[in-house]
Amino acid sequence: MSTPATAGHDAGQTSVPAPAAGWHAGPAGLPAGAWAAGPGPAGLPAGAWAAGPGPAGRENLVLELVQVTKTYPGSPPVPALRGVSFAVAAGELVAVVGPSGSGKSTLLHLMGTLDKPTTGTVRVTGLDIAALSDPELSGLRASSIGFVFQQFFLAEHQTTLGNVADALLYVGAGLAERRQGAAVALGRVGLGRKLTARPTQLSGGERQRVAIARALAGHPAIVLADEPTGNLDQATGQSILDLLAELHADGATIIVVTHDQAIAARMPRQITMLDGRITADTAPRPATPWPDEGGERLAARPGQPPLTPQEPQP
Numbered sequence: 485m486s487t488p489a490t491a492g493h494d495a496g497q498t499s500v501p502a503p504a505a506g507w508h509a510g511p512a513g514l515p516a517g518a519w520a521a522g523p524g525p526a527g528l529p530a531g532a533w534a535a536g537p538g539p540a541g542r543e544n545l546v547l548e549l550v551q552v553t554k555t556y557p558g559s560p561p562v563p564a565l566r567g568v569s570f571a572v573a574a575g576e577l578v579a580v581v582g583p584s585g586s587g588k589s590t591l592l593h594l595m596g597t598l599d600k601p602t603t604g605t606v607r608v609t610g611l612d613i614a615a616l617s618d619p620e621l622s623g624l625r626a627s628s629i630g631f632v633f634q635q636f637f638l639a640e641h642q643t644t645l646g647n648v649a650d651a652l653l654y655v656g657a658g659l660a661e662r663r664q665g666a667a668v669a670l671g672r673v674g675l676g677r678k679l680t681a682r683p684t685q686l687s688g689g690e691r692q693r694v695a696i697a698r699a700l701a702g703h704p705a706i707v708l709a710d711e712p713t714g715n716l717d718q719a720t721g722q723s724i725l726d727l728l729a730e731l732h733a734d735g736a737t738i739i740v741v742t743h744d745q746a747i748a749a750r751m752p753r754q755i756t757m758l759d760g761r762i763t764a765d766t767a768p769r770p771a772t773p774w775p776d777e778g779g780e781r782l783a784a785r786p787g788q789p790p791l792t793p794q795e796p797q798p
């Protein structure tokens with residue numbers, strides 16, 4: 485049975501984060517705290533970055549969700565995620581696929597540290613997001629997560645170079661460094677000759693390439709792409725998927741959220757969602773217990789079956 489859509493909420497295929505308290509447009513017109521100013525990595529707890537992705541011996545996991553639930557308040561409350569566990573290693577290209585209302589956007593917000601789980605644990609580059617303050621989360625997002633949205637969200641008054649360079653403001657780079665990093669990223673997506681163009685002078689596919697360059701410019705640990713071809717015609721969409729595959733081959737870690745089975749089928753790994761649960765994962769990679777976390781509870785040991793979606797324990 486499908487969870488009923490909430491009035492006023494976009495339960496369709498579009499999954500832009502809804503404006504919420506504390507969200508404000510970033511310098512590039514982005515919708516979200518994704519680009520909210522805040523301290524860079526230096527603002528994070530001491531040692532957090534030096535520690536890297538986790539204790540020695542762990543896989544290089546950049547994202548881990550352990551029994552994550554998210555329930556939106558209301559009468560009745562809406563259980564959007566009902567116990568989701570998976571992990572993503574550096575260098576993976578993963579599709580999260582499911583029909584409207586299955587919880588994809590909710591999951592994207594949690595993976596992007598734009599929201600926190602009701603219960604369960606979300607770790608990004610080994611950091612438990614529940615333990616971080618808002619400024620620390622902003623720093624983590626700026627340094628470790630790149631966002632690509634269906635609607636591109638480019639600043640119309642800025643050149644392509646400016647759009648991408650602005651994304652590096654929050655990682656503490658100086659102007660020359662930002663512009664150089666932006667030019668490199670734009671070259672990587674095939675727009676090296678369009679540095680001075682404005683978004684209005686670009687095709688939809690080119691705009692999305694700018695958005696992808698912006699997401700990649702800071703060398704994030706994870707790129708989250710929400711229906712990245714949703715506003716593009718078929719052929720242009722294919723070229724964007726080809727680009728994502730190339731970037732993956734180059735080592736980028738990319739998670740694509742989509743309702744489209746055909747798009748998901750092109751990704752090496754597909755995580756299928758239905759009614760707030762994972763119903764299939766073609767390459768399960770369990771989150772591993774951390775020393776301070778009671779290994780039995782997380783039930784993920786070498787040689788054991790992966791975590792399976794379960795109702796949260798009462």
Ligand code: ADP
Nearest residue numbers: 487489490556562564584585586587588589590
């Ligand atoms: P999808 O992106 O797969 O369409 P969502 O994560 O948007 O799924 O939604 C999952 C469920 O949670 C749906 O029933 C939706 O109506 C509900 N939901 C999503 N966001 C909110 C919100 N902010 N408040 C209340 N209910 C919400």
Ligand code: MG
Nearest residue numbers: 497498499589
């Ligand atoms: Mg959605």
